């Protein structure tokens with residue numbers, strides 16, 4: 001099932017609405033512009049009213065996509081997973097009162113663009129760059145300086161110990 005573009009979130013929360021389906025590439029053009037291709041984008045969303053009487057939309061977005069590897073410039077498969085946890089608020093003022101763990105979603109009585117919200121959630125959790133996990137480019141062709149994990153300027157702890165032993169040496 002392709003998720004509808006326009007929904008009425010507050011009404012859906014009232015009747016515990018549920019979406020289990022997918023969005024197509026054309027539904028999320030801004031995400032697509034950052035990808036080489038998109039195999040699938042599965043979306044599960046549940047609308048509810050929580051114990052704090054907040055109307056919520058929670059769920060997951062799972063995508064199998066291809067991004068451009070920033071090392072070899074060939075496509076690399078990336079699994080996207082987004083946890084959605086939004087609480088509907090009427091305005092900015094109410095949004096500020098939410099605990100930090102809950103993301104505010106300013107929603108009125110008018111229909112909302114669900115595709116745009118899904119797109120926003122994906123963009124927020126998408127990796128900025130992607131690389132193949134294996135060495136896709138021969139290391140010798142790269143002109144990157146070697147990384148030194150152990151700076152040599154650090155004093156050798158054994159040397160320090162040696163100095164202590166020497167200074168505390170007592171005559172027999």
Ligand SMILES: [Zn+2]
Pocket residue numbers: 069070071072073074076131132136137
């Ligand atoms: Zn690569």
